[in-house]
Amino acid sequence: MTQVFKRSANTLSRFSIYGFAFFVIAMGAVIYAVNKSPYLTDVNVIRDQPVPFSHKHHAGELGIDCRYCHTSVEESSFAGLPPTATCMTCHSRIWTNAQMLEPVRASYRSGKSIEWTRVNAVPDFVYFNHSIHLKKGVGCPTCHGPVAEMPLTWRANTMQMQWCIDCHREPERYVRPRDQVFRSDYHPPADQLALGRRLVKEYKIQKLTNCSTCHR
Amino acid sequence: MDPVMPEPSAELGVSAPLIEPGHSYASVTDKISAIVLTRRTPRWWMLGFAAAFCLMMLLFFAVAYLFAVGVGIWGINIPVGWGFAIVNFVWWIGIGHAGTLISAILLLLRQQWRTSINRFAEAMTLFAVSCAGLFPVLHMGRPWLAYWLFPYPNTMGMWPQFRSPLVWDVFAVSTYATVSLLFWFVGLIPDLATLRDRSRNRVGKIMYGILAMGWRGSAVHWSRYETASLLLAGLATPLVVSVHTVVSFDFAVAIIPGWHTTIFPPYFVAGAIYSGFAMVMTLAIPIRAIYKLEDFITLRHLDNMAKIILATGLIVGYGYMMETFGAFYSADQYEKFMILNRMTGPYAPFYWALIACNIVMPQLLWFPAVRRSVVGLFVISLVVNVGMWLERFVIVVTSLHRDFLPSSWGMYYPTRWDWATYVGSIGLFLTLLLLFLRYLPMISIFEMRQLVSQTSGKTESRVSGNLDDV
Numbered sequence: 001m002t003q004v005f006k007r008s009a010n011t012l013s014r015f016s017i018y019g020f021a022f023f024v025i026a027m028g029a030v031i032y033a034v035n036k037s038p039y040l041t042d043v044n045v046i047r048d049q050p051v052p053f054s055h056k057h058h059a060g061e062l063g064i065d066c067r068y069c070h071t072s073v074e075e076s077s078f079a080g081l082p083p084t085a086t087c088m089t090c091h092s093r094i095w096t097n098a099q100m101l102e103p104v105r106a107s108y109r110s111g112k113s114i115e116w117t118r119v120n121a122v123p124d125f126v127y128f129n130h131s132i133h134l135k136k137g138v139g140c141p142t143c144h145g146p147v148a149e150m151p152l153t154w155r156a157n158t159m160q161m162q163w164c165i166d167c168h169r170e171p172e173r174y175v176r177p178r179d180q181v182f183r184s185d186y187h188p189p190a191d192q193l194a195l196g197r198r199l200v201k202e203y204k205i206q207k208l209t210n211c212s213t214c215h216r
Numbered sequence: 217m218d219p220v221m222p223e224p225s226a227e228l229g230v231s232a233p234l235i236e237p238g239h240s241y242a243s244v245t246d247k248i249s250a251i252v253l254t255r256r257t258p259r260w261w262m263l264g265f266a267a268a269f270c271l272m273m274l275l276f277f278a279v280a281y282l283f284a285v286g287v288g289i290w291g292i293n294i295p296v297g298w299g300f301a302i303v304n305f306v307w308w309i310g311i312g313h314a315g316t317l318i319s320a321i322l323l324l325l326r327q328q329w330r331t332s333i334n335r336f337a338e339a340m341t342l343f344a345v346s347c348a349g350l351f352p353v354l355h356m357g358r359p360w361l362a363y364w365l366f367p368y369p370n371t372m373g374m375w376p377q378f379r380s381p382l383v384w385d386v387f388a389v390s391t392y393a394t395v396s397l398l399f400w401f402v403g404l405i406p407d408l409a410t411l412r413d414r415s416r417n418r419v420g421k422i423m424y425g426i427l428a429m430g431w432r433g434s435a436v437h438w439s440r441y442e443t444a445s446l447l448l449a450g451l452a453t454p455l456v457v458s459v460h461t462v463v464s465f466d467f468a469v470a471i472i473p474g475w476h477t478t479i480f481p482p483y484f485v486a487g488a489i490y491s492g493f494a495m496v497m498t499l500a501i502p503i504r505a506i507y508k509l510e511d512f513i514t515l516r517h518l519d520n521m522a523k524i525i526l527a528t529g530l531i532v533g534y535g536y537m538m539e540t541f542g543a544f545y546s547a548d549q550y551e552k553f554m555i556l557n558r559m560t561g562p563y564a565p566f567y568w569a570l571i572a573c574n575i576v577m578p579q580l581l582w583f584p585a586v587r588r589s590v591v592g593l594f595v596i597s598l599v600v601n602v603g604m605w606l607e608r609f610v611i612v613v614t615s616l617h618r619d620f621l622p623s624s625w626g627m628y629y630p631t632r633w634d635w636a637t638y639v640g641s642i643g644l645f646l647t648l649l650l651l652f653l654r655y656l657p658m659i660s661i662f663e664m665r666q667l668v669s670q671t672s673g674k675t676e677s678r679v680s681g682n683l684d685d686v
Binding site: 161 | 368369370371372373374412418421422425426429430
């Protein structure tokens with residue numbers, strides 16, 4: 001009877017049996033890495049906008065307050081996107097002929113809103129409210145990153161549930177005094193945990209990790 | 217090489233043979249391996265496979281439509297949120313238990329009569345668990361997220377809810393499936409080597425050769441094989457008890473009257489073994505007739521299985537009795553109402569049918585004449601299968617449809633999609649089973665050879681046994 005298998009079949013079979021275990025683990029690691037990568041999360045990816053609006057210039061260099069444009073952030077779930085009229089409060093007087101701002105003027109003339117590309121968003125099945133987060137001492141840059149240093153805007157955090165829940169489990173690591181929430185130049189003190197614990201108590205911050213807190 | 221086959225013996229004591237006399241090592245090997253390698257595929261196999269395959273396609277069709285449209289195509293509603301899917305899950309997983317009991321516990325107890333039925337009983341376990349595993353996934357609103365049940369590093373920063381019996385179920389069933397598969401495969405290796413050596417065509421040699429994993433039958437191989445199978449038997453033994461216990465927790469941990477009872481774990485385990493042996497019998501009787509395996513699966517095997525069915529059936533009957541007694545002894549109005557509603561409510565015919573199938577009918581097995589009648593045993597085993605399905609239906613549906621508040625009462629009517637999925641899962645099971653019968657030795661060849669040497673006196677055939685097959 002002739003041999004069906006060559007000697008190398010022994011090595012091959014051992015390799016494939018042990019290799020399979022590594023393959024399964026490696027596949028898991030790859031899937032996890034892809035889920036965490038900017039390819040899926042859009043973190044650090046600049047989004048194209050109809051007008052190349054620079055937060056770095058307006059909020060950083062000129063020092064315009066966040067609330068000048070995002071007016072409803074303290075009262076509403078939605079921070080609000082400014083109407084063209086808000087842009088025109090200044091741009092009807094300065095840079096009135098800049099080619100770059102033509103879409104803004106066109107929008108003002110026609111009354112048709114500029115269609116900004118949304119950068120930060122949570123999925124529709126998540127209930128999120130801006131106002132309560134500000135009232136409990138969560139600063140804008142805590143979630144949105146150093147917006148005042150972004151020439152064009154990108155997403156600074158994954159907006160994945162793990163990221164939300166990290167803070168909901170340990171808010172003391174992230175909160176700041178209420179009067180500092182809009183400051184882009186705020187730096188947490190060295191004893192953030194001590195401050196955080198005090199603020200958690202003072203602002204009556206609950207560690208809300210029930211499913212129904214966000215998935216209503 | 218063609219031994220004389222005497223008439224099956226009519227004696228059924230412990231002394232009755234487990235293998236008809238006159239067999240040698242070679243005749244056992246020839247007879248079992250010929251089914252796979254040389255004998256023509258029987259016509260009934262073709263017909264059976266065609267039918268089973270059609271039913272399996274029905275399952276795939278029903279599942280595809282379910283994934284497209286959602287669980288609204290089923291009859292489930294509020295209050296009856298658990299319908300056929302959970303009934304079928306518990307039914308299938310219960311059926312699997314006999315295979316594990318036969319292969320693990322009876323191995324450890326050195327019950328030699330297990331030898332000729334353990335292989336296909338284990339295969340039955342695997343296929344039943346495959347069918348069972350489908351249903352909880354289908355039952356999810358978003359089945360493509362079923363992997364959320366496993367604890368793995370994820371972007372949600374969450375673990376599964378370890379306090380939920382549904383998560384325990386995932387672990388119980390996946391462990392069960394893994395151990396059953398390993399046990400079955402390890403047991404197959406020496407036989408796969410036999411098939412490899414006897415196969416005439418190249419594809420067969422290569423396929424069986426890969427699966428045999430280089431088995432040469434050396435003393436070292438056998439010693440390792442014995443260790444591995446004992447270890448796996450040790451691992452599988454607690455699973456016989458634990459898997460259905462955990463399944464019963466799905467109900468017992470809830471507070472619904474009719475579910476919330478401490479008798480559930482033992483009563484579920486007994487029911488599982490009961491239904492499992494009934495299914496082994498349902499499969500063994502036609503298989504031994506069609507493949508002419510009456511010498512290997514003798515009347516003594518059927519008699520022993522019938523006794524186990526009778527014993528576990530009595531335990532299940534005790535369970536029903538204690539359930540009724542407990543309801544009245546508790547003096548809790550909801551418990552009392554639940555049991556009266558089962559007996560006299562809208563689903564009462566199902567309850568009484570279940571009592572008839574599971575308690576009344578198997579009492580016939582007390583009579584030795586019934587235990588010797590192959591047709592009688594086949595009918596009883598089918599009745600028990602139906603009865604155990606009804607039991608799960610009664611537990612799931614009658615407990616849910618009348619809960620604490622009359623304002624939330626309702627009825628459950630299965631739709632054609634419920635039936636298509638259920639019948640389709642039987643098609644999947646039969647398809648897998650028929651493929652197994654066609655391509656793998658359905659009876660353990662090497663264990664039968666052991667049995668020849670241990671049981672068949674000092675006959676000529678034994679001495680002339682063909683040892684180069686071993």
